Amino acid sequence: MARLLSRLAAILVAACLLFTSQALTTPERAAAADPGYLMVHFTGEGSTNQQMYLSHSTDGLHWNDLNGGGMVLRSTVGTKGVRDPALVRSPDGSKYWIIATDLCIGCGQSWGDSISNGSRNLVVWESTDLATWSQPRLLNVAGAIPDGRNAWAPEAIWNPATNDYVLYWATNATLNGVLKHRIYYARTSDFQTITTPQLYIDRPGTQGIIDTQIIDVPSGVGDYRYVRASGDGQITLEGSNSILGTWTTLGDLSGVGLTGAMVEGPMWMKFNGSNKWAVYVDQYASNGGYMPVVTTNPSDPSTYQVPASGSYDMGVNKKRHGWILNMTAAEESRVLARWPNTTxxxxxxxxxxxxxxxxxxxxxxxxxxxxxxxxxxxxxxxxxxxxxxxxxxxxxxxxxxxxxxxxxxxxxxxxxxxxxxxxxxxxxxxxxxxxxxxxxxxxxxxxxxxxxxxxxxxxxxxxxxxxxxxxxxxxxx
Structure with missing residues (x-):
């Protein structure tokens, strides 16, 4: 009961923050002519909601569902459901990949099944224009991990130090006698073949970690080139100057009243034309969906602020753990032409x-x-x-x-x-x-x-x- 009361109190604190933070600064809306933002996400449980959906924003805070709110890609492989997508653009902009968890809760698979004996594969789509996508295929990433029982929440980032991508995800596995979720990584250049998976992030004791996403920060902002946000009991922030190097703990989001018991699925976004960022977090405990937490320095937890109530709008569909891409004008034109809100x-x-x-x-x-x-x-x-x-x-x-x-x-x-x-x-x-x-x-x-x-x-x-x-x-x- 004490734990329940504590959790309810934390949720109340966050709710109060939303309604009392009217003075907080939020990024101004981008001009209509500026390239916008594309979010890829899923919407909930069941075979229809656990597919790929797209949303568009001109300012990074107000989102419109594309394709009439319907799915844009459907998995016909593996469990035939997908969650937690990442959208990866090649450095030269000539190719794109969507990588996602191969998981379909409520359509023949339970949470217990997926934790103890889930898919070891990721689902991958490829495109050269963001509008036409390949058929989905499976990429086995956890099969080579000893006692690896699943593969969840994949992410990827281009690593200039090795001239390829660092692909990372969560796997529930036994290591040193402890069974829990840890983050593993492999290197890849094409999301078809990968190097042998290696342990990437492990928390002390029995504390697991599932969701983590890295953002590249420009020089002159903070002390680190890369900042990652992870769901590990909190939304923990860490900084590093090397993707595969040593990471320093910076803090978490508890200072703005958001604990790991309330939010999960951190998703980064940089606002166009300014040194402002948002880390979107999923209010899973209150079933509230995503909300943005804005900052002018991702490596400094004291700069994070919860936007004022009414200053953002997530659209009709609930947005669950996904990825946000800052589009070029050409990319935006192709995406909006491909998925208009046709009845x-x-x-x-x-x-x-x-x-x-x-x-x-x-x-x-x-x-x-x-x-x-x-x-x-x-x-x-x-x-x-x-x-x-x-x-x-x-x-x-x-x-x-x-x-x-x-x-x-x-x-x-x-x-x-x-x-x-x-x-x-x-x-x-x-x-x-x-x-x-x-x-x-x-x-x-x-x-x-x-x-x-x-x-x-x-x-x-x-x-x-x-x-x-x-x-x-x-x-x-």
Whole structure:
């Protein structure tokens, strides 16, 4: 009971800070023309929330969910769920990776399972433009750790001293007779192969450590080139001038009323155009999601401040442990064009109005009783071949589109080829059976239209009244 009362008191202190810190200085909003910030994150438990989501901000404090608040990447490998993503940009900006925990709580795996016998893999996506991503793949990082039982919360940072990336994560393993989470690291240049994992961070006794993230600090700010924030019973701050060198403990966030019993998942961000930073922390104890704690010197705990209530807005989706990228103008343009807030719609059959287009095992048909199923939801994007056309992207399998192959339809992953783009692109025209509805003419076979036959979706020439009815649909929510 004493421990419970202490924890409640700590939460009350933090809440009071939020409402009484009106005088605290917060960074001004960036001008609309300035490049903004991209956050990659997950949103909660379950198979849908434990996927990849994106949010955008112009000032680093007010966030808007992209893609209509829907997921942008879905893991189809490992546990088929992902958490704790990091977004890594190569030094020359030519390649990007998302690396994430292979974990799906509440969809066949419990916390106990994942702690004692979880996935030893990370999930990895690659991109050259932040807009088009590869299929996910698994990277085994903990299999070579003696008694390694999982791999959680991966992060990575470019190390100029070795000209490659330091990839680091938490693994629950037994060392010197003590079973707990420690941070391990390996080096990699491509996130496909890694060096033998080594112990990176270990706390005394039985104290574990799970979440840690490093930020590169410019010269002239504080005493250290690198500062890391870690969840280890507190949100502990440490400084070093070498990523793989000796680290010095600087303090923690308890001075602003935030203890490890209240917050976790530290996530760094630098504000554009000023020597101001934020470390976002997840208020897991109160189920409050992320909040920013701002500073002008990451290596000095006395400079951290909790922003005034109402000075930040995390958007509609809850943001859970992720990563924030300061985008260039070109990156921002590509990201916002790829994931506009397009409404999710359904395609209702004209002559079987209780049936809607849906995918099942990547086949496509019209079915009844789909009102609660995301399998029947699609985003009508600007066509993959360009303006004046449309393509249908799956809501629950983002990156997968309705595509014809040998005039049969399937839900298929966009491989980026011209052939795929043409097969997945259509012209929306007046309904062939009712002009108040719609029909969809093939881009590369303009004499054919999307139609259903025996409830299966096909691409066919249309010459009869029945076929015209089969090829007519209503776009509806």
């Amino acid at each position: 999710a719609n359904r395609l209702q059959s004209y002559n079987f109005q209780d049936r809607y287009v849906r995918h099942t095992n990547f086949d496509v048909r019209i079915d009844q009783n789909v009102s609660t199923s995301q399998d029947s939801q699609f985003r009508m994007r600007t066509g993959l071949v360009g303006s004046g056309t449309v393509s249908f992207e799956s809501v629950n399998f983002p990156g997968y589109f309705l595509r014809h192959s040998a005039f049969d339809f399937q839900l298929a992953y966009n491989d980026g080829t011209a052939g795929f783009a043409q097969d997945a692109t259509f012209r929306q025209v007046a309904g062939l059976a009712d002009t108040t509805w719609s029909s969809f003419q093939s881009y590369n076979y303009p004499d054919r239209y999307i139609r259903h036959y025996a409830y299966e979706l096909r691409l066919d020439p249309i010459s009869t009244a029945t076929a015209r009815s089969d090829a007519t649909f209503r776009v509806t929510s």
